[in-house]
Amino acid sequence: MIELAVLERFGMLLVRPGMLIALAPALGGAHLPMPVKIGLTVLLSIGLLPSVNVPQGLPELTLSVVIAREAMIGLSLGFAMRALIAGAEFAGHLSGQQIGFSYGATIDPQSGVRSNMLATLYGSLATLGFLAINGHHSVLRALAQSYTALPIGGGQLDASVVSSVRDILGLVFIVGVRLAAPVIIVLLVVELVIGLISRASPALSFMVIGYPIRLIVGLTILAALVPVIPGVTNSLVDSVLMTGAQMARAFR
Numbered sequence: 181m182i183e184l185a186v187l188e189r190f191g192m193l194l195v196r197p198g199m200l201i202a203l204a205p206a207l208g209g210a211h212l213p214m215p216v217k218i219g220l221t222v223l224l225s226i227g228l229l230p231s232v233n234v235p236q237g238l239p240e241l242t243l244s245v246v247i248a249r250e251a252m253i254g255l256s257l258g259f260a261m262r263a264l265i266a267g268a269e270f271a272g273h274l275s276g277q278q279i280g281f282s283y284g285a286t287i288d289p290q291s292g293v294r295s296n297m298l299a300t301l302y303g304s305l306a307t308l309g310f311l312a313i314n315g316h317h318s319v320l321r322a323l324a325q326s327y328t329a330l331p332i333g334g335g336q337l338d339a340s341v342v343s344s345v346r347d348i349l350g351l352v353f354i355v356g357v358r359l360a361a362p363v364i365i366v367l368l369v370v371e372l373v374i375g376l377i378s379r380a381s382p383a384l385s386f387m388v389i390g391y392p393i394r395l396i397v398g399l400t401i402l403a404a405l406v407p408v409i410p411g412v413t414n415s416l417v418d419s420v421l422m423t424g425a426q427m428a429r430a431f432r
Contacts (some may be wrong), residue, residue: 188243189234190225190402192332199254200323205265205307206316207217224323233328242334253428253429256344257322260424261350268306268354268413272299274360278367278417279398280391298402302359304408315417322421326428335432344427351420357414363401370397 198221201207207220238246273283276296310316374390 203258270356277328
């Protein structure tokens with residue numbers, strides 16, 4: 181009985197870190213090998229075990245509710261961080277569409293979906309910048325603090341979860357538009373100039389030379405934006421963690 185109680189206590193402690201590892205791009209993600217995910221989850225749980233109060237002897241129905249609540253809290257924290265990287269990838273999609281890179285796509289190893297090369301570049305730069313400022317440490321601290329604000333046990337669902345999901349999804353578009361705006365604006369001006377010249381000189385085949393011009397200008401703007409991408413995403417890490425914590429508090 182003692183051994184079963186210890187396993188039950190440790191099993192409940194695995195849920196919240198496991199959900200975080202499953203979603204947070206800097207810690208886990210979709211394509212991290214499953215043994216690595218399990219190992220990270222177990223290590224985090226062992227580190228949290230001395231400081232977290234885990235209830236024992238819960239009935240089966242109550243235990244199911246507690247586990248579901250733990251899973252939703254972990255998913256809330258991981259979903260917020262995933263939204264930040266997804267915003268950077270969305271900026272890559274917008275920029276690639278404007279430049280013309282959407283004609284060729286590849287499989288992104290981070291998300292597992294068809295993605296143009298700029299989306300992969302933007303997402304990788306955002307992830308590396310996040311790791312460079314020790315953002316993963318902030319995520320782990322938020323995980324540890326969540327056990328103080330939201331102890332393991334029963335709870336209820338708050339209506340604020342709707343506004344929290346809206347804020348996180350809105351963050352994807354905010355980050356994406358902010359990062360892609362320079363490319364979109366400059367190439368829009370280029371398109372207008374090409375259109376005016378083509379009207380003034382119809383003999384010139386600007387349908388043929390327009391794509392190389394757009395590509396050269398777009399790559400020049402991208403070269404200037406590469407150092408900026410990590411800084412923009414890093415400036416939003418604290419607000420993203422607060423949004424994730426707000427979403428998690430809906431399950432108090």
